[in-house]
Amino acid sequence: xxxxxxKGWCYARCGPISRVLKHVxxxxxxxxxxxxxxVLQAPLHRTDAAVVNGTALGRRxxxxxxxxxxxxxxxxxxxxxxxASQNVKEGDMVWVAPLxxxxxxxxxxxxxxxxxxxxxxxxxxxxxxxxxxxxxxLNGFASLRKGQVIVQxxxxxxxxxxxxxxxxxxxxxxxxxxxxxxxxxxAKERHANYSSEVFEYNGKGARAMRQAIGNVxxxxxxxxxxxxxxxxxxxxxxxxGHVVSYxxxxxxxxxxxxxxxxYNEVTMQGLFLPSYLAGISYSERQTKxxxxxxxxxxxxxxxxxxxAASLEQLPNVWDDAFVHGGKKxxxxxxx
Numbered sequence: 001x002x003x004x005x006x007k008g009w010c011y012a013r014c015g016p017i018s019r020v021l022k023h024v025x026x027x028x029x030x031x032x033x034x035x036x037x038x039v040l041q042a043p044l045h046r047t048d049a050a051v052v053n054g055t056a057l058g059r060r061x062x063x064x065x066x067x068x069x070x071x072x073x074x075x076x077x078x079x080x081x082x083x084a085s086q087n088v089k090e091g092d093m094v095w096v097a098p099l100x101x102x103x104x105x106x107x108x109x110x111x112x113x114x115x116x117x118x119x120x121x122x123x124x125x126x127x128x129x130x131x132x133x134x135x136x137x138l139n140g141f142a143s144l145r146k147g148q149v150i151v152q153x154x155x156x157x158x159x160x161x162x163x164x165x166x167x168x169x170x171x172x173x174x175x176x177x178x179x180x181x182x183x184x185x186x187a188k189e190r191h192a193n194y195s196s197e198v199f200e201y202n203g204k205g206a207r208a209m210r211q212a213i214g215n216v217x218x219x220x221x222x223x224x225x226x227x228x229x230x231x232x233x234x235x236x237x238x239x240x241g242h243v244v245s246y247x248x249x250x251x252x253x254x255x256x257x258x259x260x261x262x263y264n265e266v267t268m269q270g271l272f273l274p275s276y277l278a279g280i281s282y283s284e285r286q287t288k289x290x291x292x293x294x295x296x297x298x299x300x301x302x303x304x305x306x307x308a309a310s311l312e313q314l315p316n317v318w319d320d321a322f323v324h325g326g327k328k329x330x331x332x333x334x335x
Contacts, residue, residue, distance in 0.1 A: 008104025070101025
């Protein structure tokens, strides 16, 4: 394939966002195994914030292009050249799986990381990685049965809401913890749509959650936040329960005592999305994508967004997504 021209936001270095990102025009030279995609929508992902903050550079479990490189890490678009791909063709609407820069008008992506989607799911699929994570948290670590209990923190996040939504048809009870503050009320209202009660992420909230759960210990504890209250909620996990840690952990890690783990023989495991997605086959990833999009679409699932109406306006929604929180940043790249 011949060289093409693209325009987008590229990381130049680590530091304040005004110095990190530059809006430039650049050439894209696709490789034989790559698909060319016109990007339509792309999210502002936690991984992007980690690059800007300088907290992602030490991770060695996935490979990224050197700087400068296109920002973003997933999104949706339309195939304009399919190359050697046997899975998508020109004109297909697709999801570009992490980790690949998508804050640009046109990108070249390895054909193994491009998945066809129904055009009606475009606005939902822009954040598909969150839904795939949520589904894996539910079925990848424990054999859940109707009536069992899940405890999770990070209640204002998109992933936690997707967990509650996907768990509801299973008959699993989800109890959610959220840090008190301006985002708490919104989280409580959203989770109520999926019968997930929300409690404060502190000692008071843990006591109230224990009373609500009763004598049935949680089968699964999904930890996306960490911090000093992690151990308090760990006490709600029942005998033989399992803890899965994922997400940014607020940069503080876990504060934990061993007694809850020992007495209840609780096991712990971590989930790192890029490694998980890279470790499953293309067909399995496609199946999971189709399932979560269909399931959530049928429920009318939604989450608050702060939308940049054009690629040039992307920096305007940064603070909404990462400083104020409680919203997902999305940039409209093309039509």
